[in-house]
Amino acid sequence: MAIETTTTVAAVLPTPDAIGRFKPLDARHVRLSSDGFWGRRLEINRDRTIPHGFEQLNETGTLHNFRLAAGEKGTYRALGRMFEQPYPFLDSDVYKWLEAVGWELARGEDPALGAMATEAIELIGAAQRPDGYINSFVQVLGGGRAFADLAWGHELYCIGHLTQAAVAWHRALGDDRLLGIATRAADAVDRELGPSGRLAIEGHPVIEMALVELYRATDERRYLTLAARLIEARGHGLLGTGRFGAGYWQDHAPVRDAREVTGHAVRQLYLDCGAVDVAVELRDDALLEAVLRRWRDMVATRTYLTGGLGSRYLNEAFGDPYELPPDRAYAETCAAIASVMLAWRLSLATGDPACADIVERTIFNGVLPGVGLDGQSFFYVNTLQRRSHRAASQGNETTDGMRAPWFPCACCPPNLMRMMSSWPHYIATTDDDGIQVHQYAAAEIDAVIGPGNVRLAIDTTYPWSGRIGIRILEAPGRPWALTLRIPAWCTSAGLDLVSADTRARVAAARDGGTALVTTRNWQAGDRLELDLDMAPRVIEPDRRIDAVRGSVALERGPLVYCLESADLPENVVLEEVELNLPVGPQEADRADVAAETVGLAVPAMRRNGPAGGGWPYVEPDVPTDGVAVPAPIQVSAIPYFAWANRAADAMRVWIPVADGSDRSAEGDASR
């Protein structure tokens, strides 16, 4: 083993014996520059989002509920109710918040944050029962009857998140206060559901992956065994059909048999994360292959352009293949986060660059839109289309409008916090021969690899520019491989060795979705430049995605773009805009929306629908009154992640194409 795992603080840390193509290289070895795109976003997460989270956990009563569990008198507090009871899963929000703080404190001291965390940890410790069990809802309102409602109780779910936080604090800070609590709680679960307990599973997976990480952190194999047991027990109908059918909680088919994702998206994705963790530790190729097969099918048939997952509001569920409505996209922020977690695990296990592609697409376009530029407002649902005119009163779908400061079911905001705090873990990996850079961000990276110590600095304004500078700061003096991911969206990339006055092509790629591997006796002082083609792209959906037929989307680099009504000419409504192919999107400065932002200026047509007609279905040759002559207009698209930061605007990712557009030529014209 070349890598010293003891100093690795990654969110996912397979043991040396596990199946694994790559080894994680974490935040201790990947230091983001504070002036890069991600460095700045992480600063906002640390300075604004996480403190806001603590405030909300206090204000909404989520922390207070632990005090009640610890014996204080008072009323259980929750903003939301399920089956006429307060939500039973709120403890998990505190745990996710704590996980974020753990990763943050490892990157730099922060006494204020540390004090908040200590308050929370002490509350949790006080609330825990002598038998290790902990769940404020059950202890306060459920008569203390542990594991009595596995279908809906979310007790294992909460303990799973507690365990993830505990592992983070253990790895990042060597602080085992939470680990002690989590271990005792996991032991309580093991007594109940382990080999000597009953065969049963919970409605909401997450504990499976947490238990594998607990095994990795403690070397206590019981936890791996329990995780494997829970994975294998699912899919045999132990949960019953509940309200939404067995598929809702993936209990309709064994995890190693089910060929498609189904049901509640976050449950499916968390489950598959756990299945990968179990598979790699047990070197269970068949189980790994089952998840991979399901994942590839999901990517090909049920994934939004943004990486978002979940096509239905009803049951927060995946839909049928190619059922991907933009306006009613559910695309829960938590599902995007879970997708990053799953793709990352598959990337480590298989080395398939398609996994890192999904990580990139999803972090920029599926996760990042979930938090406002202010860092204190959140989307639960991430729609791909918001109409100019909406119904006057559509009930309580507050998530449809602007981002909210918090939610009754507040799973997404603290999940965003821990995702952002974990992001440095996802940048690069190693193997015995070298370093793989999967995500581009201004950063300094060091690693111990087979040939010796390596250190390099990455300098880039990515995703605004496709130019990525790499300086070798330290090298072992023996050949090693520098592997650079060429994203699937990129059709041309070149790697040059540059000095003050020379530039020599080292390697090049014509197709994206691959990796540029250059093995060389790199020297300290070497300067490289990777150039990724960032030309704006016009994207068509697969013919089978009915809901966006006849429309195209705009992309540039890793970013999906959208039209927002704030950027339309006066008196033009979004529904009148059609692209006139071949379009040639031009880059435009949109620093007015967000720092450094590159927008896309696009020629379009303003096209009225048939006006005045009382019936919206016509024969094409029937003349319709009131249709204005189409008029050329110019519109400006912004990155999707930056939408809804100005007003509760109309927005669309998929833009209709005007009749008579020449689609065959558009690709060339856009270059």
Add this chain to the structure above:
Amino acid sequence: MAIETTTTVAAVLPTPDAIGRFKPLDARHVRLSSDGFWGRRLEINRDRTIPHGFEQLNETGTLHNFRLAAGEKGTYRALGRMFEQPYPFLDSDVYKWLEAVGWELARGEDPALGAMATEAIELIGAAQRPDGYINSFVQVLGGGRAFADLAWGHELYCIGHLTQAAVAWHRALGDDRLLGIATRAADAVDRELGPSGRLAIEGHPVIEMALVELYRATDERRYLTLAARLIEARGHGLLGTGRFGAGYWQDHAPVRDAREVTGHAVRQLYLDCGAVDVAVELRDDALLEAVLRRWRDMVATRTYLTGGLGSRYLNEAFGDPYELPPDRAYAETCAAIASVMLAWRLSLATGDPACADIVERTIFNGVLPGVGLDGQSFFYVNTLQRRSHRAASQGNETTDGMRAPWFPCACCPPNLMRMMSSWPHYIATTDDDGIQVHQYAAAEIDAVIGPGNVRLAIDTTYPWSGRIGIRILEAPGRPWALTLRIPAWCTSAGLDLVSADTRARVAAARDGGTALVTTRNWQAGDRLELDLDMAPRVIEPDRRIDAVRGSVALERGPLVYCLESADLPENVVLEEVELNLPVGPQEADRADVAAETVGLAVPAMRRNGPAGGGWPYVEPDVPTDGVAVPAPIQVSAIPYFAWANRAADAMRVWIPVADGSDRSAEGDASR
């Protein structure tokens, strides 16, 4: 008053003082021929559907629950639960079934049916409390606390349906057993919520229209006053926001202010039926205008091609304007029935032919698909697209598949029964000058109009043929007006006076959506022929209906067509089929699907999607492997109402158009 209202048995019967352009002409005056399209459907309804309903009401325990309310010992039975309690609205299924039987028995004796009905009526009578209150759920499980849960209890909803059944039995049969029960129940409601009671409303409207009809049947103005009070009280937040927001039950804005339909579709439509009934009786033009405005907006922006209503599974709700996904159409059968009821009321009040157009479109394409050709299977949800491949396990959405014999929430089947039994009421009306024929069906019609007695026979195989023969059997010898609706879908119609060897054009229309009014001293023996252009039509959606952009639908006469996978060439899946415009649909015999059925043979292309690609979004100029050369195929469309009678097939109403199709020419080519 020329018309003898005492002999009229219509479902809607405004008083002589009410606002009204037309007067109903009901089943006693409109006798459908047993060999016509509707005559046969009604026979199936009477012989198979209604007895099946009684069987199901027995088997599922819905009738049994009345026995418990009457004092028998036993367990309350319900297939479905709401908030962990058995459904509280099941009584209404018995009432709707009884309404159907009432209309049926008026058209002909049937001792078996009569015995079933008497059993039900006696059970209801036994269950009613001395104070008039009746609701088996509250009496058995709710501790008898009447009107304690107005938001969700459905007590007024059940009494509303009881009242509608009672009015049917009163009008159709002069049998007032139910009317006595309903009157006492309405009095209990009046005491609780009338002028001397509290100001409150219920979550599910229907009692409003029922009370107006009770007023019409009993001449007791208290019921009209109560109905008006309930209409006016809604929209002021009396119900609170509940789980789904105030808009869910239309309590967000006063009925006379709300400009758009919103929330739960059936609730909105039943409410607006009641609002029209109140408006016409109180001669409240402003209230009538408010409903009309809302209805026109709904027709223009939220109505499926089939007449179906309700775009969202979540909350069974209307969506935003132009949010009309075909695959996730909710389009509840009950909503289509409610739409017929509302359009009919507006038609009577205003005479606008657009109302009868919606009645026709909806009965054929929104209501009729809700029941199988066997008469004993039902759709709750009426999708416009069912994919070839569906998720392996999507929970309990049984309504997505084949029609079911019954449902835990069984509102739709008995609603279909009473709608079918009521259908003769919707065929024709009168005014002082003559008769208006709104719907075409083989029938004999008689009426007393200003000039005297009129009787005519209509002979047609409509909707298969557009030729409608009309024989004048009796005429007063003075001029009177025969008004024939020219449907909006019809662009050319002619009315000829024919004899054995002559044919003289009497009138013609070039545009549909109008009425051909011919005032003449028609003579007994006159034979007329109305010819409606039935050429197959290719229909495009409004540009703003995003979900079906780039697709067209096929129609012929009043029927919407669909492609069903059973009719595709071997090995072709539905998702590969694209129409090659200009298409020229040819009529084809499809008696294999249903008697006399005219199908449409359409030239199409088989077009594979990009195959093998792991990511479904591409640049158009990127070559994709595995795409087969498009091949011409022939497909055959069937009427939408006849789908899913062979297998749980894939189906689609909106069919993609192949690239390069010439849309501008398609209209001409299809003629």
